[in-house]
Each structure stands twice: as C-alpha cells, then as structure tokens.
Amino acid sequence: MSVWYASPYPPDFTCLPKIFLCQFCLKYFKSSATLHRHAGLCMWRHPPGREIYRSGKTSVFEVDGEKHKVYCQSLCLMAKLFLENKTLYFAVEPFLFYVMTEYDSRGCHMVGYFSKVSDLHREKHSAQNYNLSCILVLPQHMRKGYGKMLIEFSYLLTRREEKVGSPERPLSDLGLISYRSYWREVILTHMLKLSPSPSSSSSSSSSRSSCSEFSVKELSQESGIKCDDLVSTMQYYGLLKYWKGKHIVLRRKEVLDEHAKKLESRKGSPATLDPSCLQWTPKTYPMYT
Template structure:
C-alpha cells in the first residue's frame, strides 16, 4: 500500500494555501496561512483565512487541522515575514531566512539559537503599516466617517486578529477583526472594558478599581429617546473625544474594511442602550458626520454580537432615517456596506417600500391612479432614490 506523502510542517510559510479543518467542522476547506507561531513547547500554530469566507471566521489552528498532502506555496522573491515564537517574556527577535524543505522530507531541521528567535519565510510584499493607530483614509484626506473604507485590508499585520477576548459587562466576546489597541494588551488572554465609559484595562482587578472611580451609569451625552428599557444617547465626538475614540476601538473589533480616524470632532454618535437596575448598557450604535457633503445619514453602524438577531439592527437603521426626516433630507449609509450591513439595509428598504405602496393603494379610490413615483417614495421614507431603485431591481 502506497504511503501518501505529506509536506513537513516546518516547510509551511505565510501565503501557503492548503486544506484546513475549520473548528467544529469535519471537512477540509481551502485556506491561506497568514501567520505562523511557535509555542513554548515547540508546537506550531497557524493563523488561517478560509478562502471565500468572511474574515471573521479566521482563526488559529494546530497541525492536526491541516491537510499537508496538498500545499500550494507562494511565488518566491517576496519579502520574508516573521514567524512568531511564543515565550514567557513575549520577546521576538530576528534570525536568518530558512529554506523550504522538499515534500516528503522527514529530517528535522536544526533549530538555531534559543526559543526567543524568530524564523523568517517568504511572502509577497505587503503595504507598509501607517504609524498612527487611528489612520486617515489613504486615498484622500477628507473625512467621510468615524471609520472609513480603505486602509488596513492590504496590511499583513492588520489582517490578523490581535485581541483574543474582551469582557464587556456580563458578556465575554471573541472579536472578529484587528483593532489597534495598545500593543501591551494584545498578549493578554482577555482585556476588560468598562461598559459605561468604554475604558480598557488589562485585568478584572484593574476593572474593579476603575469601577469604584467611574461614576457613569450611561454613555455621556444627551438621552434623546426612550421607549420602555431602550434609550438612545447622542454623543458629540468633539465634546466626548475619549469616549468616541474608545467606541471606535471597540467597534473596529467587529467591523472589517474600516480604518479609524483619530479626529472624532466632525461626528455624532448615537448609542442604543438597554436599561436595568445597574444602568444603561450599550447594545450598538451608529455614527454620522455633522455635515456630510454626500448627505450620508450613517457612517458606521454596529450591533454588538450578544445583541444580534434581536431586531436592534433594524431599530438603529430606522432611527437614522427618522433623524433624516427631522432634517428634511433623504439619507443613505456610507458605501460600501459590509455583507451583514447590506442584508440589513436591503431588508429595511424593501419593507418600507412595500408599506408605502400598500398604504398608497388603500388611500386610492377605484378610479384613482395607483402608481407611485420613486420621488414620491423618497420623500415619504427619506430613503435616497438610488437606494430605492437598487432595491426594486434586486426584488
């Protein structure tokens, strides 16, 4: 019986593609290795992106999850990335490049130096990372949202989720994406956030100490709407700069293809909360520019994972359009939308259009004209005409 040849795990490099068994799945999926880490006990860990899947599914896996019988390596000649070696001191230094062993090789490669050394491997060049964690839009200096498209998606460092877990109130949440929290927090198993001011600390002890000093029981700013236990608070990014920046850092953990702005002054943030006997707990939010040349009514929108699939996304969208009605404008979210965002907006637009068409038909007598123009729909719903047209075309 022939033995199936396997690539040695030491031969794998960043950019290599192979079958990987996703956590909780029995079948192999094609995936790309984004980063390699060696644990203190000399075991390999691989951060992988599953091809044609959203990046929120990216994860660290061990050798047992890999199909080493069929590996596609990246083209040579690129810049060599670093393989991280976990040590108790979390120190990382550089070491010489390594060669890719041939398939079927069983010889163990010699380990040069101690466990704190970093081994390099070949990869295609990457775009240099901007120095500021709150970076401006690369293509233009104009600020189009509290977070804006373009920026980190081509940066190899920011493709890797850097925070393992956060604790926010009574929930522990696993982040989906990279967020530029301070480097010293990225080595911790969990970071802790005050659910009222969103300050981040490194331990539960630090959080308890902070809570003794923090007198907030709700987001700063003005409560502008309340219905039963739900409230909306309006936050001015200029008056509450620290809170706004902490909110953007938190949101970035769950929003892909977004780049943080350091300057939150031009933006308003609308925080949706649930109230109980302990205070007003953040559920989600949306932000908008105070003055938008494109008349966007939403820059970013997010419902935190513990509150998703409960109708809060629709509530945030509807509230943004109610604000547009108060301003006498037709609004639209900043484009492009995420996959989940597009689904939510399409659902909202479709339902609002159908509601208006049904209401119009009920108002019309038998002899009246039944048609309703796109302009009429836009005026009655405050939904921009382009969004109405695209929704009608899809449906």
C-alpha cells in the same frame, strides 16, 4: 465576548489574551482586578452626551466626538473588534455617535451605535449627504431587531432634518443585506397603504397588479431614503418591471400578505421605534463666505 478582528489598542494591550472594558465609560484594562477597582469608582451609568430618545427601556444618546473625544475613541477601538473594514479610530472630532442602550436597575447598557458626520463638518468630509458612516450591534444583541432599529433611527433624524440620505459607501456584505431588508420593508409597507389597482399590469399572474398610485419620489420624501436606493431595491426583489415602454411597480399579493402578517406579529416588540419619543432638533450653523 469572543472578538472577530484585531483592533489597534496600545501595544501592551494587543499582546494580551484578554482585555477588560468598563461597559459604561469604555475604558480598557489589563486585568479583571483592575476593572473591578475601576467599577467601584466609575460614576458613569450611561453614555456621555444628550439623551434624545427614550421609549420603555430603550434610549439613544447623541455623543459629539469633539466634546467627548476619549469616549468616542474607545468606542471606535471596541467597534473595530467586530468590523473588518472600520478605519476610523482616533480622528473622531467630525463625527456624531448615536449610542442605543437598554436600561435596568444598574444603568443604561449599550446594545449598539451608529455614527455620522456632523453638519458642521459635512462639506469637508462628505458631499454625498450620507446619513450614516458606521453601524454596529454588539454580538449578544444581534438578531433582536436592533440593527434595523438603528438604521430606522438614522432615517428618522434625516426626516427631521427634512432631507433624504443614504449610508456611506462601500457597504459591507452584511451591511448591504441589512439595508436592503430595511428598504424592502419600507417599500412594502408603503404599498400596503395604497389601494390596489383594479387592472392587472400583465395578465400572466393574477397575484401581480400595477401599483399605479406608487411614486418613488413621494416615498423618498416621506421616508428620507434616496430614490436610487428605492429603485435598486425594487429591481433586486423583482418589484419593478419594464413593460411596453414604461416602468411598472408590481404589487405582489402573496409578498404583501406575508409582510402584513410580519408587521402584525411585531407589534409590541421592544425593538420597535416610536418616532413621537424623539426629542431632537437639527442644529443650524452660520454660513460663512
């Protein structure tokens, strides 16, 4: 793969035109011959840690940075090759890494991952209840829906924890686009579930009607998305209007019809998350005073 940015590999690696990585354990080598010898000995066929999700050929492994420090450091060094603002490389102990893979006869091949601060370290590292710190989809797997799937998976864990969450700020330009797209989809999907209001919120367009049943707080609790993120997304896409002293959610028929068609065409896609396949229970830690 052609990389986009420099990464702080050891000095004797950064001067090389190419480095070679084992796709399973992520160890790095100076030559293809060394990698070939390693591949004959490497017993890994999937990321370390616990497999917490499997649906079809897609799996997600939860990797603890404290228990699998070398693997997580190698993962962060590789991620820096494609993420301009990534600063975490070696202090991986406070983080959990959720590595998504595709399975074939040779093993589980990584397509991307996201990380977040573990509950054990959250009070020290984040008071904002961030549910995602860093996210990456490898270039050869981009534009296949895996970025949205990783974001959705982070909120699936948040809902299982019975919390609401938000990604760590600041978001990159690409990250903001991806999140706004996901938040918009959640909002429109929720609108499709609601019966349309019989009266128009403004008589200027018959394709716009007030979604009087819409509650941002209820959607936040249902989706795990913070209210602030939902409101800012509706404002950005023109789905929220201040009219006669009230904030009104606009139900745009043409937008909802287009979204319904998109959902229908996506059925059966391999990049579709099945919440019933998650085998994960939030860890609880003792409270000390």
